Amino acid sequence: MKTLIKLEENPNINMVGKIYEFIDPTKVYIPILTNLTFRKNDYIYKNNYYSNYISSISGYVSGSKKIYLNNKYIDSLEITNDFKENSHIKRRKKKITNREELIENLKRFYLFDLINKLDSNKSNLIISCVDEEEYTINEFMRLSNNYDEILMTIDFLSKILKIKNITLAIKNTNAKSIKNVKSIIGSFPNIKIVLLPDNYLIGLKTNLCEFLNLKEEDSLLFTTNEIYDLYTTSIKFKDITEKYLTISGDALAKSFLINVKLGTSLNEIIKKYCKIKDKEYDIFLNGYLSGIKVLKKEDIIITKEINTIVINKKNTNCETECINCGACYKICPKDINPKRCFFNKTINSKCIGCGLCNYICPANIDLKRVVKGDMYEEKEN
Ligand code: SF4
Numbered sequence: 001m002k003t004l005i006k007l008e009e010n011p012n013i014n015m016v017g018k019i020y021e022f023i024d025p026t027k028v029y030i031p032i033l034t035n036l037t038f039r040k041n042d043y044i045y046k047n048n049y050y051s052n053y054i055s056s057i058s059g060y061v062s063g064s065k066k067i068y069l070n071n072k073y074i075d076s077l078e079i080t081n082d083f084k085e086n087s088h089i090k091r092r093k094k095k096i097t098n099r100e101e102l103i104e105n106l107k108r109f110y111l112f113d114l115i116n117k118l119d120s121n122k123s124n125l126i127i128s129c130v131d132e133e134e135y136t137i138n139e140f141m142r143l144s145n146n147y148d149e150i151l152m153t154i155d156f157l158s159k160i161l162k163i164k165n166i167t168l169a170i171k172n173t174n175a176k177s178i179k180n181v182k183s184i185i186g187s188f189p190n191i192k193i194v195l196l197p198d199n200y201l202i203g204l205k206t207n208l209c210e211f212l213n214l215k216e217e218d219s220l221l222f223t224t225n226e227i228y229d230l231y232t233t234s235i236k237f238k239d240i241t242e243k244y245l246t247i248s249g250d251a252l253a254k255s256f257l258i259n260v261k262l263g264t265s266l267n268e269i270i271k272k273y274c275k276i277k278d279k280e281y282d283i284f285l286n287g288y289l290s291g292i293k294v295l296k297k298e299d300i301i302i303t304k305e306i307n308t309i310v311i312n313k314k315n316t317n318c319e320t321e322c323i324n325c326g327a328c329y330k331i332c333p334k335d336i337n338p339k340r341c342f343f344n345k346t347i348n349s350k351c352i353g354c355g356l357c358n359y360i361c362p363a364n365i366d367l368k369r370v371v372k373g374d375m376y377e378e379k380e381n
Pocket residue numbers: 331332333334335336338350351352353354355356357358367368371372
C-alpha cells in the first residue's frame with residue numbers, strides 16, 4: 001500500500017452538529033431512463049419506482065426537465081407535491097431467514113449494489129463508518145444516531161450470511177463520540193470495533209483490508225448507511241425515500257448534515273438552507289477532492305448516489321506550467337501517471353477519481369478530470 005496522507009484541515013469550515021430535516025419539498029424530480037410516457041396532471045403515488053428511481057412523495061406530474069446524473073444529461077419528470085404521502089404499495093411482512101430471501105427482497109427496492117455484494121460467500125464482514133472526504137459526516141452521524149438499528153442489522157446480516165468475523169471500522173477522530181455504541185456493543189460479542197487513522201482513502205476496500213490484516217477477496221464491505229438501508233428495507237420492510245446529505249465548504253456560514261427526500265432539487269435546498277458568504281463560489285458534487293464541479297446547480301437533483309455537496313470560495317489559483325516534479329505519479333494509489341494522461345488527453349479506466357493528483361500538483365493542473373474522463377464542463381461549453 002502507498003503511504004496514506006492526512007488531508008490539510010480548512011480552518012474556514014464551520015461544521016455544526018445539528019441535523020436539518022427537509023422532507024416537504026414543493027417538487028421532486030424522477031430520472032426517467034426508459035420510454036415511459038406521462039401526461040401533465042397524471043397522479044404519482046409515493047414509493048412507486050420508475051426505471052429504478054423512486055417517487056419519494058405523492059403528487060401530480062407538472063412538467064419535465066433535463067438533469068445531470070452519472071456523467072450525462074437525462075430526462076426527468078417533475079412532480080408537484082400534494083403533501084398527502086399517498087402510497088398503494090403493500091410490502092412483505094414475513095421475517096427474512098436466508099440469503100435468497102434477502103436478495104429477493106432487495107430486488108423489490110432496486111438495491112442492486114447491495115445484491116451484488118451478497119452474491120458470494122465470504123468469511124469477513126467489515127462495516128465502514130469512514131467518511132472519506134473531509135467535513136463529511138454521513139456515515140459517522142448515521143452510526144451515532146441509529147446505533148441500535150445498525151448493530152441489530154449487522155447481527156442480522158452476519159446470521160443470514162453465516163459470517164462470524166465482524167469488524168466495525170471507525171476513524172479515531174470519531175472515537176470519543178461513539179459512547180452510545182460502546183454501551184451496547186457488549187450485547188453483540190461477535191462485533192469488534194477497530195479505530196483507524198485519519199488518513200485519506202483508508203476507507204477504500206484494499207486499504208481497509210490491508211490495515212485490518214484481512215484478505216480482500218474473503219471480505220465483504222458495507223458502509224453504515226448501506227447497513228441502515230438494509231435495516232429499512234429488509235427488517236422494517238419500508239421504502240427508502242430519504243437520505244443524509246452533508247453540505248459543507250468554506251463559502252458557507254455553516255456546514256451541516258441534512259435529511260432530504262430523494263429527488264429534491266439541489267437549488268431548492270441551497271435556497272432554503274445555505275447561507276453563502278462569498279459572492280463567487282464553486283459547487284462540487286460528492287466532495288471537493290473526489291467529486292465533480294457543478295456547472296449549473298439547477299441541473300442537479302439528490303439521488304441515492306449523491307452524499308456530499310461542497311460549496312467553496314472560487315479557486316483563484318491559476319493553472320501554471322507543469323514543472324515535471326513527478327508528485328502526481330508518486331501519490332497516485334493506482335500507479336497511473338496523471339501528467340502523461342493529461343498531456344496525451346487519455347482516460348485511464350483504473351482511475352478511482354480520488355483527486356490526490358490535483359491535490360498535490362503545485363501547478364494547479366486539473367489532472368483528474370482528464371484521467372477519469374469527466375467531461376461535464378467540456379460538454380457544456
Ligand atoms: S484521481 Fe485518478 S489519476 Fe489522480 S491520483 Fe486518483 S486514481 Fe490517480
